[in-house]
Amino acid sequence: MRFKLNKSKIAHKLFSPNNFINAQLRDFLIGRLWLREHTPFQQKTIEQHIQMGLIQIIPGVQPISTSKKLFSKNNWRCNRCRNEDPEFFASFNCAKCEQICVYCRHCINMGRVSSCTELIKWIGPPRKIQLPYEPKVNLSHLFQWNGTFTPQQKRASEELVDSVKKNQSHLVHAVCGAGKTEILFPAIAECLMQNKRVCVATPRTDVVLELAPRIQKVFPNTFVQALYGGATVEHRYSPLIIATTHQLYRFEEAFDVVIVDEADAFPYTFDETLQQAVQKAKKPDSPILFVTATPSDELKDKVKKLKGGYSFIPRRYHTHPLPVPRFDTLFNYQKQIAKGKIPRKLLEWTTTRLKNDEPFLIFFPTIELMEKAVPLFQKLHLKIEAVHAEDSNRKEKVLALRKKSVPGLLTTTILERGITIPKVQVAVVGAESGIFTSSALIQIGGRVGRSADHPTGDLVFFHHGITLEMDDARKEIIRLNNMEVLS
Amino acid sequence: MHINPPPKRTTHCYLCAAPLHHKITWRKLLTPTREPAICEKCHQKFEPVAPEQQKYKDVTALYHYNEPMKDFLHQYKFLKDVVLSEVFREEIHQHLKDEQTIIVPIPMHPEKQKERTFAHIDELLNAAGIPFTHLLEKISPITQSSKTKTEREQSDQLFRLKVHEAIKPTHYILVDDIVTTGTTLQHAKSLLIEAGAEKVTALTLIQG
Structure with a gap:
């Protein structure tokens, strides 16, 4: 009943001669929660739609009451990212509204949301789908894919x-x-x-x-x-x-x-x-x-x-088994790298890759250790590079490895997923480190042997002691390989 | 002048969110010190300007305009992350604490200040616990950074003295966030000198 009333109210407003919906504004805003001051539309247009009850205004940051009355503190919620952690809120003397305002630091990279900023949301009628032939099925979306499935x-x-x-x-x-x-x-x-x-x-x-x-x-x-x-x-x-x-x-x-x-x-x-x-x-x-x-x-x-x-x-598209990691000891690798020396086994592994002209990835547990290792590896080959999460040239470097203009990369866990390089060989240094969980190790192993032409490759976990996570990763890979599959 | 409440203890780095480990020392217990707001790692990314690298006479710049500093300034001024005013509070405090001088921040146009919601230079000084006096007013809301180099150098006086503010024959220190061509500081300086200041120097956070 109530719903109907609201709807007719909107409809009434829509049909009044001076008002009409800006279709572009509606299409942009529908489903979005947007900072009012950052919209690409004129404030006048937005104001009109607010007047018509088509756009709702939501305060950016609002106070929330804590359940414990006795110790109640001022807590806040960001209505964009829904953060409620007090650590991520800061207050300041706002020159715009001349009072103390609170803002959310959690999602600040998307434009600051504070207690005096407004978020807007479309609450008017949805887009109409005009399909005269078949009301339920939309055939205007072409689906063009000729691949085959296993x-x-x-x-x-x-x-x-x-x-x-x-x-x-x-x-x-x-x-x-x-x-x-x-x-x-x-x-x-x-x-x-x-x-x-x-x-x-x-x-x-x-x-x-x-x-x-x-x-x-x-x-x-x-x-x-x-x-x-x-x-x-x-x-x-x-x-x-x-x-x-x-x-x-x-x-x-x-x-x-x-x-x-x-x-x-x-x-x-x-x-x-x-x-x-x-x-x-x-x-x-x-x-x-x-x-x-x-x-x-x-x-x-x-x-x-x-x-x-x-x-x-359980099986890759090319039906070959997943590469099973081998464990190898690399005791005191941190000390050796700090002293300016690549541990012997790692050195031998790398020189073999260089000799055989095989692209390689060496995973490190921390950026610090990796940065100490970079100059040592560059003595083996000048073009060996390192990548990490804040590296803006990451994409180019991975591409260079694929094109073979770089023989190998040192990396943090950032390259554990999403990349495919034919024939790549992988070593993990310090596989016992906390950052290498079993799922991280499985993902890292998943870089090896992805292409049908080269379905195998070396996958080695160099360690200073075997962890449960390493064991779990290996067991899981073996379990998957032993599973029966449809054919 | 607005006095900020004492800053709350930060437990995570403002820039990389890594946990901060505050060490308890006798000095900290017995004297009022400003805890760092960022971690050691982030701090090391900023490159201090050595005395022989200072580009302008009478202008002391604290840091070079390298990539991490660009990111910092972007997050502070344009993303309006006001708490970042605390990042360099110790350095600014050390440079200005003993000065028997009058500290004058470069002002923003009131319109611009409303738009940004805070005066970034004032906040830097507040966070550093340095008292200051506003003596200047910005005439036009047009920013220096939106002009070309020649436009900046040829522009008319950017500031005027606030009414009822008498300039004494003493030492004034101007404070700004960044010195690029030096025009802004030059305008402010000549205005103060003409009005009777004995000496005018400047401190900026960054040298562009």
Whole structure:
């Protein structure tokens, strides 16, 4: 009853002669939670839509009451990133409103949200889909893909489409190199056909940059918007968004389906607000489809609780087994590198790679240790380079390795996923370090033997003592290799 | 003048969010000291300007404009992360604490200040616990950084003296965030000298 009243009120306002909806504004804002002062539209237009009740204003930061009255403190919540940790709030003497304002430091890179800034959200009628022929199915999205699936891939992709049809969550557990992205294509096509708005979210910008062009190619008639820090945001509606999980802070109740790729990657598993961001960005009843090579037990439990579907691909697309890591001791490697010496076994391993002209990756537990090692390795070959998370030339260096203009790279865990280099050989230095969890080690191992032409390669974990995580990684790889598969 | 409440103890680096380990020492217990707001690693990325590298006479710049400093200034001034005013409070304090002089921040145009929501130079000095006096007013809201080099050098006087402020024959220190061509500081200096100041020097955080 109440709902009807509201609707007629809006309708009444819409039909009054002076007012009409700015379609571009609606298409841009729908599902978004945007800083009012940063919109590409005129403030006058926005003001009119607020007057008409089509746009809602939400305070950027608002006080929240704590349950314990006796010790109640001033706590705050950021309405964009939903952060409530007092450590991330700061107050200042605001010159604009001439009082003390509070702002959120957690999402400050997306433009500051403070208690005196306003977020805007579209609450007017949704876009109309004009399809005279068939009201339920949208055939305007062309799905152009001619690849072939292995039987395992085919089954997983069918199961995934089935979950989309049933509107239920799903977990795709597929080993590194199983061809996960391709499995998503039919599910995305199904969503678009049903006029569902889809988001493919991933914790890593590198993965967005890699995925977006591939997906755009498969759906040539659909506007695919890639969103990451520094991306150009087009001012129109996109039914298919490829975004970093961070960018989902800027959405609310937007998506009918969210696909979380690399669902176990840092920082998604680590930062609770990112997981909340996914929840907030989707509509309340929308399913989440998780895709990963190394699902945590929590993730498995979560999907089970949601009564979601599950697909499992234990074999790579080229059907060869996963490379099994070998363990080798490298005692006191830290001391030796600090003294300016590459430990003997690591030196021999590297010179063999250089002699055989095989591209290689050497993973280090910390940036500090890696930076000490770089000059030592450059004595072996001048062109050996190092990459880490803050390296702005990361993409170029990985490309150089692929093109063989660089013989090998030293890296932190940043290159543990998402990269494919034919014939690459991998060593982990200090595999016992805390940062190398079993899932990190499995991902690192997943870099080896990805191409059908070179399905094998050396994978060595140099260590100062074997950890449970190392054992778990090795056992899991062997378990996967021993599994029976469809043929 | 607005006095900020004592800054709360930071437990994580403002720049990289790494946990900060505050060491308890006798000196800290017995004297008021400013705890670092960033970690040692982030601090080392800033490159101090040695005395022989100072580009301008009578201008002391603390740091070079390297990449980490560019990122810092961006986050402070343009992303408006006000707490970053605490990052260099110790250095600024050390440079200005014993001065028997009048500290004059380079002002912002009131319009611009409303837009930015805070006066970035004032906040730097507040965080450093240095008292200051506003003697100048910016005439036009157009920023120096939006002009070309020749436009900057040829521009008319950028400031005027605030009414009712008498300039004494004494030493004044101007404070700004960055010195690029030196024009801003030159304008402010000549205005103060004409009004009767005996000596005018400057301190900037960065040398561009």
